[in-house]
Amino acid sequence: MSFILTISLSIAAYSIAVLGTFMLTGMNGLFSLGQAAFMGLGAYVSAIMVVNYNLPFALAVLIAILVAMGLAVLVGFATLRIRQDFFALATFGFGQAVTGLMTEMVNVTGGAMGFSNIPRLTTPTLAFTSLAVAIFFVWGFRKSHFGKDSLAIRSNELAAKVEGIDVFKHKLTVFVLSAAFAAYAGVLMAFHTRYVEPAMYGWIASVTWIIIVFFGGRDSLTGTVLGSIILLAAPEALRFTTAWRTLIYCVLILVIINLRPRGLFGTWELSLRPILNLFKPKKHQEVQ
Amino acid sequence: MDKAVIVDMNHLTKMFGGLCAVNDFSGHVKENQIIGIIGPNGAGKTTILNMVSGICPPTSGEIIFKGKNLCGMEPHKVNQMGIARTFQNIRLFEDMTVLDTVMTAYSWRAPYNPIETLFSSPRVARFDREIKEKSMHWINRVGLTEQAHAVAKSLPYGMQRRVEIARALASEPLVLLLDEPGAGLNQTEVQGLVDLIQDLFSDLHLSIMLIDHRMEVIMQLCEWIYVQDFGKKIGQGTPEQVQKDPLVIKAYLGEDISNA
Amino acid sequence: MQVMVLLQQVINGLSLGAVYALIAVGYALVFNVLKFSNFAHGGVLGISAYAGYIVANQLHWPLIPVILVGILTGAVVAVLVELIAFRWIRLQKGQLVYFFVTSVTMLMALEQVLIIRFGASFESFPYTLLKVKVIHLGELTVSITYLLSLVLTIIAFSVLLYILKKTKIGIAIRAASNDLVATSLMGINVDQIIVATFIVSGLLGGLSGVLYGISASLSPQIGQIVIKGFIASVLGGLGSLKGVAIAAVALGVFEVFLVATIGSGLTPVVIFLLMVIFLLVRPQGFAGVSFTDKA
Structure with missing residues (x-):
């Protein structure tokens, strides 16, 4: 596989996790510092299922995603009713607990040495189709009443409650969906790089995704996808060490939040309408 | 002639820490009726609405709506049962x-x-x-x-x-709770709002609970008025009765007149 | 003999808890005024710990100046963090989420600075920093670093209490914790109060960083122990500094026992479960000051 293709595959996989963060943090203002742990869960569970138990890939993927969603329900149930700070804190603790368990359960996970010999099952077609479907899903989700509810809850939770929105259920739904996204991204990565280790899934990764969302603009799906591609591709092209790269991300986001808090793209969305309109007969355009 | 009671509030009490925001309030709203709650700042008017809309559950007492006790019910459930509200500070x-x-x-x-x-x-x-x-x-x-x-x-x-x-x-509520709808509006806007509420009331067969400290709003709209002062109910009646009640005048109207 | 081991563990736990208490109170101070979780506090204590490490290791300064350097660095870094990450958003009346993003970002940035400068490995303060290593109390052998943490924490809290109760700026900070807007209406300069809050919080953060570095370990990831402080403040109930301090000490003792019994790998798992259970049962914390949205 060529270098460019390898990198593109990783970017596609990570972008799916970023899309999960976009729904959770961007649209709903919930900060999960344990998103990467869900990615780790997806990666480890699916890899172990396939390598140790010879399960078919598709089934392993399904189990991995369900495990992540199940844990998200538990964590969310305990923490989403209270202040958002506590949710961030609890998810941080959750992330540490998960990576702790991965390191500790040496005979299942290989411990800190990592888990290797995963077959390469993530094909370019699978990765790019998955990303396309993920983008399409988030787009539809945002266009439906869930999108409006998210914005309503984010900007005035009490007002959302008294007009009948079950805020807790909404947050739980979004959290579980975002966990599923992260877990699926983890599966794609594991079967792409063929190796996983606990250190990949620390809180830094979770924060990086939050940074990407705020870089592109938390109110712009286009911004999030483009931001994700830019920020994930740049370090590969420029070949920084991880520490320098992370530091540059930090400086970038500090500058953006101070000068342009709504992100590079603000609320701008790429729209197919102008292109579609070109093909429409003239009189239909006049109606609007 | 006699309308059925739609929201029945019995002995509502709300304590915040050691402070009693509402002390043993009882009252009711009938079908297609506008009631008002008046009183100076800190009288516990908004707290009563907050209790009815599920935002802060009462310390004791009960709120009966459609045969169910609303106490302890979450705000979205209360709304889904048919009670909607607005806020004093617009949200x-x-x-x-x-x-x-x-x-x-x-x-x-x-x-x-x-x-x-x-x-x-x-x-x-x-x-x-x-x-x-x-x-x-x-x-x-x-x-x-x-x-x-x-x-x-x-x-x-x-x-x-x-x-x-x-x-x-x-x-699409049966009961509408309006928390100081006239706050921050000028005279013309207030009159427009009063007309709007009157229209909605007669067209939609609504029951309305209204809070305001502007007498003209309350007196024009309400069929029945409860007067609160320092968390306690000090009087109730039709607008005419309330305006004549010496206790009410002393606690509330008198203060207003002397200020004006 | 068992009793002695137990007692030893209690003292270890108390000293760790003391450091957590310093972190937790430093965090709670800022939280009470600005109402957001200042993750950057971890970065402050990390930089301070390394500042102490540099003067101890390269300039061979003795203990007290080393600690002072750490404390002062904490104050300076905290003020810089406020300027870089929070000031502009606050002046623009930005939403709380932005504070959150910048504070997490600052924690990460400061950690990366340490990794770039010192590498990702563990360091330790020079062996010669403390002349006496242990003292014997009967059969009990107590490491001097633990006593140091305990004593300095008690001193720091006494000074803090004095500042908050008796000085003009301390009273202003407490007023701002109650209601920042009302405080500003009373004609007090809000910028000054906030800088003062960050200074006090930074002094505590600097002290906690150096103490943790001397008595436990020193690595660029040191800033992440700020989470322990947060957990303690949540358990303690954010509004009450006393509740926060007590919860922090309890957490420290508990953690030392966990590490001794089930090992360091599973400890975070148990602490996480404990925190979740606690939040389910009593979300307002021990001291029970809850923050609710006003209608």
């Missing part, structure tokens, strides 16, 4: 147009789950179309047709109040 959503804001009141009725949004199923599109139509109806009703696609928070204060009322109406 609108950032960046949202008037139409979108009003549409969110229908969200909980959506018949589909998040997975269906992936396929953009016809049900999703149909629901969206339906609630857009219904929401526009309420927006027209409060007289904001021109502003339907403007960002709600960018509108003048008086219009923002109307957006909140439209949003509350979109819950």
Whole structure:
């Protein structure tokens, strides 16, 4: 596989996790510092299922995603009713607990040495189709009443409650969906790089995704996808060490939040309408 | 002639720490009736509305609506049962147009789950179309047709109040709670609002609980009035009775007159 | 003999808890005024710990100046963090989420600075920093670093209490914790109060960083122990500094026992479960000051 293709595959996989963060943090203002742990869960569970138990890939993927969603329900149930700070804190603790368990359960996970010999099952077609479907899903989700509810809850939770929105259920739904996204991204990565280790899934990764969302603009799906591609591709092209790269991300986001808090793209969305309109007969355009 | 009681509040008490915000309040709203609660600041008026709308559950007492006790019920459940409200300090959503804001009141009725949004199923599109139509109806009703696609928070204060009322109406409630709807409005705007409430009341067969400290609003609209002072009910009656009650005059009206 | 081991563990736990208490109170101070979780506090204590490490290791300064350097660095870094990450958002009346993003970002940035400068490995303060290593109390052998943490924490809290109760700026900070807007209406300069809050919080953070570095370990990831402080403040109930301090000490003792019994790998798992259970049962914390939205 060529270098460019390898990198593109990783970017596609990570972008799916970023899309999960976009729904959770961007649209709903919930900060999960344990998103990467869900990615780790997806990666480890699916890899172990396939390598140790010879399960078919598709089934392993399904189990991995369900495990992540199940844990998200538990964590969310305990923490989403209270202040958002506590949710961030609890998810941080959750992330540490998960990576702790991965390191500790040496005979299942290989411990800190990592888990290797995963077959390469993530094909370019699978990765790019998955990303396309993920983008399409988030787009539809945002266009439906869930999108409006998210914005309503984010900007005035009490007002959302008294007009009948079950805020807790909404947050739980979004959290579980975002966990599923992260877990699926983890599966794609594991079967792409063929190796996983606990250190990949620390809180830094979770924060990086939050940074990407705020870089592109938390109110712009286009911004999030483009931001994700830019920020994930740049370090590969420029070949920084991880520490320098992370530091540059930090400086970038500090500058953006101070000068342009709504992100590079603000609320701008790429729209197919102008292109579609070109093909429409003239009189239909006049109606609007 | 006699109307049935729709919301029955019995011995409501709310303590915050050691402080008694509302002390043993009893009262009721009948079908198609406007009642008012008046009283100076800190009298516990908003707390009563907060208890009814589920925002802060009472320390003791009960609120009976449709044969059920609302105490301890979460706000969204109370709303879904048919009680909607507005806020004294307007609570609108950032960046949202008037139409979108009003549409969110229908969200909980959506018949589909998040997975269906992936396929953009016809049900999703149909629901969206339906609630857009219904929401526009309420927006027209409060007289904001021109502003339907403007960002709600960018509108003048008086219009923002109307957006909140439209949003509350979109819950299609039996009971409407209005928390100081006249606050921050000028004289003409207040009169417009009073007319609007009067219209809605007679057209929609609503029951309304109204809080205000402006006498003219309360006296024009309300059929029955409860007077609160320092968390305690000090009087009740028709507007004429209340205006003559010496206790009420001393606690509230007298103060107002001397200030004016 | 068992009793002695137990007692030894209690003292270890108390000293760790003391450091957590310093972190937790430093965090709670800022939280009470600005109402957001200042993750950057971890970065402050990390930089301070390394500042102490540099003067101890390269300039061979003795203990007291080393600690003072750490404390002062904490104050300076905290003020810089406020300027870089929070000031502009606050002046623009930005939403709380932005504070959150910048504070997490600052924690990460400061950690990366340490990794770039010192590498990702563990360091330790020079062996010669403390002349006496242990003292014997009967059969009990107590490491001097633990006693140091305990004593300095008690001193720091006494000074803090004095500042908050008796000085003009301390009273202003407490007023701002109650209601920042009202405080500003009373004609007090809000910028000054906030800088003062960050200074006090930074002094505590600097002290906690150096103490943790001397008595436990020193690595660029040191800033992440700020989470322990947060957990303690949540358990203690954010509004009450006393509740926060007590919860922090309890957490320290508990953690030392966990590490001794089930090992360091599973300890975070148990602490996480404990925190979740606690939040389910009593979300307002021990001291029970809850923050609710006002209608």
